[in-house]
Amino acid sequence: MSARSSPDDENSGVAADGIRAVPLARGLSTKLLLLTIVFVLLAEVLIFLPTIAVYRVNRLKERLGTAAAVSVVLVQGDTASLSRTAQNDVLMAIGAEAIAVRDGGVSRLLAISETPPKVDAHIDLAQTSMLSEMSSALDTLFFGGDRTLRVFGPVGDSEKEFELIMPDRALREAMLAYSWKVAILALLISLFSAALVYIAIDRVMIRPIRRMTRSMLAFSEAPDDPAQVIKPAARSDEIGVAERELSAMQTRLQKVLADQKHLADLGLAVSKINHDMRNILSSAQLMSDRLREVKDPTVQAFAPKLLRALDRAVSYSEGVLAYGRTQELPPVRRRLRLHQLIEDVRGLLNVEDGIEFVNAVDAAFEIDADSDQLFRVLTNLSRNAVQAMAGDTESALVRRLTISAERLGSVCRILVSDTGPGLPQKARENLFAAFRGSARSGGTGLGLAIAQELVRAHGGAVELLESVGGHTTFAITIPDQPVRLERPGSGVRRLA
Incomplete structure (x- = not known):
């Protein structure tokens, strides 16, 4: 028996093609x-x-x-x-x-x-x-x-x-x-009236509602099957409007599901390609390191450019793989010394080429956060700032990355500022959108997207405060964990 059998199938109380049915005793x-x-x-x-x-x-x-x-x-x-x-x-x-x-x-x-x-x-x-x-x-x-x-x-x-x-x-x-x-x-009289009312309302309302219910159940079983989209009747009342809206919604949902499936298949393919590409690029980095030992002037001139291109490719592959992973785990929050965490970020970035890294956070400043996740947030923002300033080769330009922090009651605010060229208008419009919010050519925009996801898990937010030529500032706001108040006297034991 198909899902589009006669309207009286509900009375049997038997599911059609595995679709749930309403027993007769509980039916409308x-x-x-x-x-x-x-x-x-x-x-x-x-x-x-x-x-x-x-x-x-x-x-x-x-x-x-x-x-x-x-x-x-x-x-x-x-x-x-x-x-x-x-x-x-x-x-x-x-x-x-x-x-x-x-x-x-x-x-x-x-x-x-x-x-x-x-x-x-x-x-x-x-x-x-x-x-x-x-x-x-x-x-x-x-x-x-x-x-x-x-x-x-x-x-x-x-x-x-x-x-x-x-x-x-x-x-x-x-x-x-x-x-x-x-x-x-x-x-x-009541039986006769009930029979007349039942017959009238069953034909006018119950059967169309039963038809819509059966369509929704069938659609939930096979949302990608166009045959499961309800075909609305030519009615001008509320039932007709509901059927037309249900049909339009099912059609839109099928299109969205099809697009999502295509994106998921594409994402899986890209993740596999990037995984293999990262291994190939790692091998290429090892070989490029040996080029530095070659004394040929021509090789020495092209080696730094090759290394930067490889670094960008590796960063791109790692970013795509990180974004394609499953949802991040909830943060495990502890009291952290922010100054030391920023020093760890400085060590990872290995800032050089005339870029100054300023850790303006007091050594005693504490923040309530997940150490690993906050480290990733600061690393992504700092790397974006360093890459933005690395493109400026004029020796007279000030190239400085400054990280500071302040506490406002139970909220910590971290400021990441740089003296780079600022963000273009297109990057500001898609600031936290993956693959669209990059400020440089060849970038993925995954750094800001991942940073926003991690900060939101802490109940905070990441926002761009200012971005003009020579000054760009991001603000990370993270509130402390709410204190759980136990029932008075529940944790107190009476001593003998």
Whole structure:
């Protein structure tokens, strides 16, 4: 089964071509169906409360109307001559225990059972409100069945007020039967509504979202496969916009990944070439050293140029190899004497040819940094400065490299200044970009890129403060490590 199978594949809960799939129980379709059923049932409950209240009131009014009709007959006749058996038959026929009528302020008992009933609740049908009706209906529905109700009020346009005393057992049974019918009807309505909503939303939203999800999963499995880019539908709504944006993003990402792969392959090839080239150049350096022993004037004239060219080639190869390595390890920071570290940099550079190296850092100045990484940073900046000044052969020019430092609170600032020709505009625009930020012909610009990466690992920064003819200054800012404050008393032991 392919990743572009039918949209109903999600319901199977089985991954297609190894792509993760959402089980049916957790899918959007199931959640939508269940939520629709719940919401419709909640709406039916809100409708049921006033409905059952109206049903109860209408039921009581119906009973009171029947009692009123019987009362008219009893009033016209002689109620005193009505036997007990006849009264019981009348009361049983209408489901009451007593019937009375009030006319002109005078109450008249028309029929009553042998045992006078004890009234538990009084209901005035002329004075009712929806809230009280709903409360009384729920009370009867859940707690009724063994109570006696006194129901009274006018019937129709009659000025007489009729009164009925009745048990609520039959009323509660009728309300329960009605409630079951309403519940079944509500369930059927909710299922039917949920099905309609599900079908509509599934076609309009869920299937397109499922399609986009499947496309993203398939794209993550094979981002270089153009067939995995989603083909957007001709829709003008939010889903259509999302599909078009997803398609454009996947296309751009494929292009970026292709470019990155080409660069990675090229970088690997260059690293291999440079590795072999460095070995060849090292051998060439050994042979060029022997040329100095040859007394031929022509050889002596070209030997220094050859040596400088070889040194540049070796430096270029080493820089490319260093930049192509894996990410630098986190710095292991210690307290260092910066003056001594700068002296080690001076010894490595072996500055000569009239270039003055000034270590202006106080011998007691301390910095919190990784010794090896800070040494590489200072070496790269110093070598760039020395190479920039080495091209000036005029004897009257001042060629000086000065390294100084200052502390501002918990931050150390190292200044590397030279009296070289300054950086050209192109080098300033790509100052810390590898292979683009070199200030001299044949350079790689890797020194500044590596220096910036190492200083950033310390939480600091490298910036060019000034670069004009005769004065260039770089600033290295490195903050001290933050002090970790332990919980008070956590490291203190109580002595006996």
